[in-house]
Amino acid sequence: MSTYTENIQQIAQRLLKECRVEMVIGFRKGSMPLMNEPCVITQPEAVNQLVWDSNCGINLTHYLTNRKEKIGIVAKGCDSRNIVTHITENKIQREQLVIIGVPCLGMIDRRKINAMVEGDIQSVSETDDAVTVATRNGEQTFAKMDVLQQNCAVCVHRNPVIHDEMVADPVPEQNGVDQYADVAAIEAMTPDARWRFFDELLAPCIRCYACRNACPLCYCPTCFVDESKPQWVGKSQDPMDVRTFHFLRAYHCAGRCTDCGACERACPVGINMRLLTKKLNKDCLDLYGWEAGLSPDARPALDVYKANDPEDFIK
C-alpha cells in the first residue's frame, strides 16, 4: 500500500494535465491521527495533497451526486459499487467519470483503537498488516485485522468492480468469511429480545443525521424526515420518531446498500445502524441472489420481476 499515494498523485496529475477530467475527488491528510478529509483537486500542481492510507473510509460516491463535470474519482471496492449504483440510478453518467481504482485492505476503526489505548493518540504509522500508534505513554502496535471496521473485516469485494485506472494490482479477496453472523444472531432472538435490542441500539441517537448524510444512497432532494408540508415524522427525541427515521431509512436502502460502513463510521455516538441495512442485504442475497453495485448492466433486485422470484411471503 506504500505506493498507493504516489500512484494516485501521478494518475490524478496526468488526468488533469491531459484535460481528461476537470477535477479529481480523493482524500487529503487529516488534521488529526486516524482521519483524512475528502477533497477536490482541480490543478495538476495541487495533486500532492492527495493521500491514501487506511483512514479513507468515507465513501466518496457521496460527492458525485448530480455533478455535471468530468470527474476523476478515487474508489476502493465499496466506493466503486456505489458508483455503479449511482450510474444505475442516473445520479451520474459513466462517461463523466474516470475511476481511479484502489484495491483495498480494509479501513481502520479509529474508535476501536481509541478504546484500546491509554491517552490521546499523537501519531500513527501503518504497514499492510499492522498499525502502530504513539501516545504519551509509548507505542502500541496492532494487527490491522484486529482494528478494522466491522464491515471491512467481512468484506468480499475489496477490489473495485469498475475502474479506468488502477493504482496497484488487485488484492486477494477474503474467502470463507461469515458476512452475516451478526444478522443471524439477531434473527435468532425472540421478538421481545429483538425489540429490546433495537431499543438499546438506537437509544443514544441524537438525530444529527450523520448516518444518512454520509450515505451515498441518501441523496433525496428532501429526506422524508425533513418534509414539512406535511411533516411525516416528529422532531423530538421521542423513541418512536427515532425508530421511524432509522427503520424507514434502512428500507429506502434495500437492495442498494453495499455495506460500505459510511453510516456507522460517521455516527458520533457509535450506533451500529448497519445491522438494519445488513438484514435487508442478507434478504436480497437469500431471496434474489442479489448484491448491490456489482455491474452497471444488471437491474437491481427490487427493480425487476422474474418468473422464479420467491413469492411465499404472499399469504
Next chain:
Amino acid sequence: MKVIKIEKSDLAAGLDKLRGGYRLFGPVKDKTSHGFQELAAGQAPDLAFQNTRLSPKNLVFPQSETLLAYSLDGNDPEGHIAREVDKDYSPRAVIGIRPCDAKALTLVKMNFDTDAFKDPYWLNLYNASTFVGLACDAPGGTCFCTTTGSGPFHEEGLDVLLVDQHDHFLAKVLTDKGEKLMTAAGFNQSADGDAAVEKAKTAAEAAITTAIVTDSLAAADPMALYNADIWEDIAFACINCGTCTFSCPTCWCFDIQDEAQGNKGVRMRNWDSCMFPLFTMHTTGHNPRDTKVKRTRQRFMHKLKYFVDKYNAGIMCVGCGRCVRQCPVNIDIRKVSALMNNVGDAAKCAV
C-alpha cells in the same frame, strides 16, 4: 479566595448529604464514553474522564423540551389555551463539569439572557444549578481552550473548582452558591492550597499544544469574509450533518414544534442545526441558505465573526475539540479560523 480540602474518600458521603437539598448530576460512563446524567441515589459521578462525548449543555438546554401543553377539546373550558407545563426547578448540583463547558454556558447565556428577551426555560434551569467544576489536568490533543478565552482551570461560570491532588481535591469556592453547597456537603476543612492550584494550572496550560488563531477576525470586514474564496474548499467535504452543532457546547439554535395526538397537544422545542436545509426553509418554499457551502459558511461565520462583532466577547467557541474529534469528514475549526484570519490579515495590509 477560600480553598477547601476534600479527601477523595469523603466525596461520596458529602454528595450524599447534598441529596436532600439538591438533585445531583454528573458524568457517568456508558459502554464506551462518558455523558452527564442525573445521579441516582447512592450513585457517584465517575470523574475519571477527559471530557464527555456530548457536552453538558443538555442539562440546561434539553435536546427536546416541552414548553406548553393544550387541549383541542371544544367542550373543555381550558380548551385551546396553552399552559406552561410543571417543571422541577428545585436546586440542582452539576458535579464534575469541565471548565470549558462551564465557560460555554456563559457564552450561551448571552443569547438567552438579554435586556430585550429572557428565556425562562433556559434561565430557570441555569439559575437552579450550582456548577462544581473539575479542573483539567490532562488536556487532549484536540483541546485548544487557552486560545479561546477559556482554559483548563478557567473559573468563569463555575461556583466551585475542584483540583485533583491524587488523594484529595482542593476546592476553590468561587461564589456564594458554591459556598452554600460546600457547607451543605459538610466540606469545611480550610486548606492553604493556592500554590498547589497555581502549580497544577501552569502544568495543565503548558500541556495544551494546539491553538486557534483569531486575532484578525474582529477587524476583518464581514462582507470580505463572507465573500472570500475560501468557502468552497472548506465546505467540499462537509456532509451537512448536525454532529458539530449537536456536540458543541455553545450551539444554541432550536426549533419550536407542536405535537398533537387526539385532542391533546404540546408545544416543544428541539435542538436545531444551521447545517440542516430545513433550518432556513421559508413557508414559501424559498430557502435563502440553499446550498451546503452557504450553511457551512454560516456556522463558522456565526462562531468566529458575527458573535465576535455582536458581543465583543471573543469567539463563540471554548476549544473543547468535540467538533474536531467527531466530524465524520474531519472539518477542523482551527483550520477554518486560520483561513478566515488570513482574510482579515490581508485586509489589514491593504491600503
